[in-house]
Amino acid sequence: MTDTQNNQEATMSKTLYERIGGEAAVNAAVELFYRKVLNDYRINRFFDDSDMDKQIAKQKAFFTMAFGGPNNYTGRDMRNAHAPLVKMGLDNSHFDAVMEHLGATLVELKVPADLIAEAAAIAESARNDVLGK
Amino acid sequence: MKGVMVKLTIEEKTYSCQPGETVLDALLREHVNISYACKKGTCHSCMVRSADTLPPEAAQAGLKNTLKKQNHFLACLCRPEQDMIIKLPDQSEFYTEGTVVVNEMLNRNTLLLVIAFEDAFEFSAGQFVNLQRADGLTRSYSIANTPQESNTLEFHIRRLTGGRFSEWLHDEITVGDTIAVSEPRGHCFYLPERSEQGxxxxxxxxxxxxxxxxxxxxxxxxxxxxxxxxxxxxxxxxxxxxxxxxxxxxxxxxxxxxxxxxxxxxxxxxxxxxxxxxxxxxxxxxxxxxxxxxxxxxxxxxxxxxxxxxxxxxxxxxxxxxxxxxx
Structure with missing residues (x-):
């Protein structure tokens, strides 16, 4: 194998989480994202702001998942965690709004478009579980 | 994976932590009652404190700087490199007897209470302690002074109508009385970094x-x-x-x-x-x-x-x- 091939293989085998910048990237994204969410009247009622530290931790878990990073959430966890929100009326329009802020945050951080598309696809794959469908 | 077997000590008891194993996994394996949830450093449920050594840097990822300074770390991210003495968050605390040296009113309902100790009382300005009455009644109060001020702690105590502890401090405590004071707690304090910050x-x-x-x-x-x-x-x-x-x-x-x-x-x-x-x-x-x-x-x-x-x-x-x- 040539060096070029080796490099390509190395790039290919890296996870999105590693390519996007790991925990540092998550940390950079979380606060930008959460400010957008709290300022969005369409969805901020779904985000309980009584404990900001816990909320930030949850957003961090969300980004780690969207980047394909280490997490042990199952579809069932997603359903259980969001069930109370579905009762409050959480639907596709709200999920779309969150996806919008995810994209805008990553654009703001100058993440390359192909990586944004990958992260969006991972987040999108949780739609049915989140909405309890 | 490289690593060595180390000893973890919690309140006189010793547990072994296998090479490559996290502190959380070792303690769970040993049936120690410790709270946890995500096991990946996100939720901070398993935060504990090292009583003697500096925890590995990776085990403090994402913690506030003041927590890092007090050697807090996340058990789920900690693969220890040496023996550690660990304090769990709910561990019973140590009380020191102090003597009331100032007892006067700051305004119509706020008492200034200064308690003196024989030895230096280590704390960071902004932390709080628990004060305890002889019958065990306990309340938390913030410390109002800085550690430079000679073995004393200053408190501002507002009288709460019907509040058993504050009424006791206001009405019964006088200069010369002793009172039990816990170790300092809390991470709301100043660190001398980025001194140009607002x-x-x-x-x-x-x-x-x-x-x-x-x-x-x-x-x-x-x-x-x-x-x-x-x-x-x-x-x-x-x-x-x-x-x-x-x-x-x-x-x-x-x-x-x-x-x-x-x-x-x-x-x-x-x-x-x-x-x-x-x-x-x-x-x-x-x-x-x-x-x-x-x-x-x-x-x-x-x-x-x-x-x-x-x-x-x-x-x-x-x-x-x-x-x-x-x-």
Whole structure:
């Protein structure tokens, strides 16, 4: 194998989480994202702001998942965690709004478009579980 | 994976941690009762403290700087490189007897209590302790002074109608009495880093106590950035230390003191309005500011959110809300 091939293989085998910048990237994204969410009247009622530290931790878990990073959430966890929100009326329009802020945050951080598309696809794959469908 | 077997000690008991194993996994395997949830460093449920050695850097990822300084770490991220003595968060605490040396009123309902100790009492300005009465009744109070002030702790105690502990301190305790004091707790304190950073301090009532400690500490350590203290109450008679703080503002160009009154009667020199609203209206952008919030829990929670939305990073927002124990 040539060096070029080796490099390509190395790039290919890296996870999105590693390519996007790991925990540092998550940390950079979380606060930008959460400010957008709290300022969005369409969805901020779904985000309980009584404990900001816990909320930030949850957003961090969300980004780690969207980047394909280490997490042990199952579809069932997603359903259980969001069930109370579905009762409050959480639907596709709200999920779309969150996806919008995810994209805008990553654009703001100058993440390359192909990586944004990958992260969006991972987040999108949780739609049915989140909405309890 | 490289690694060695190490010993973990918790309250006289010793457990082994296998090479490559995390502290959390080792303790769970040994059936130690420790809280945890995500096991990946996100939820902070398994935060514990190292009593002797510096924890591995990776085990402190994402913690506030003040927690790092106190050797707190996440058990789920910690693969120990050496033996460790670990303190769990709910571990029973150690009390020291102190003697009351000052007992006088700061205003119509706030008592200044100073307790002296034989040996140096280690703490950081802004932390709190539990005070305990002989019958076991215990309450948390913030420390209002800095450790430089000779083996004493200063407290500002507001009388709560029907509050058993505060009424006992107000009505029965006198100079010369002894009182049991716990080890200091809390991570709402000043660290002498980024001294050019702006500091925003907002407090209601006796929330001034920890803020006064933090302010004194920051000025003593040569903080060069702007420092704004907003102290509020409804009526003039419930504020205190007004002249001292004005004097301090005259001595330090970077320190600004804004006493706020939300009631109807507002004398000259005071700002009318709720302290949180006045403070927020004074800044368009809090990016890169360090924020300290103390006092009424609702005010503290609301301000955490509002200062974050104005650009302050969550890791720079420090708060210890008072939780008033129901009578």
């Amino acid at each position: 500091l925003l301090l907002v407090g209601t009532g006796t929330g001034l106590a920890p803020l006064a400690g933090i302010l004194t500490d920051a000025l003593a350590q040569g903080h060069s950035g702007p420092i704004y203290l907003f102290h509020g109450s409804r009526e003039f008679d419930d504020l205190y230390r007004i002249d001292e703080l004005r004097q301090l503002a005259r001595q330090h160009q970077n320190f600004h003191y804004i006493p706020c009154l939300s009631g109807k009667h507002v004398p000259e020199g005071f700002t009318h309005g709720r302290v949180n609203e006045v403070a927020l209206a004074s800044f368009t952008d809090l990016k890169d500011w360090r924020v300290f919030l103390c006092g009424h829990p609702e005010m503290v929670n609301q301000m955490k959110k509002m200062t974050f939305l104005k650009g302050a990073s969550m890791k720079d927002i420090y708060a210890d809300a008072f939780f008033v124990t129901p009578v």
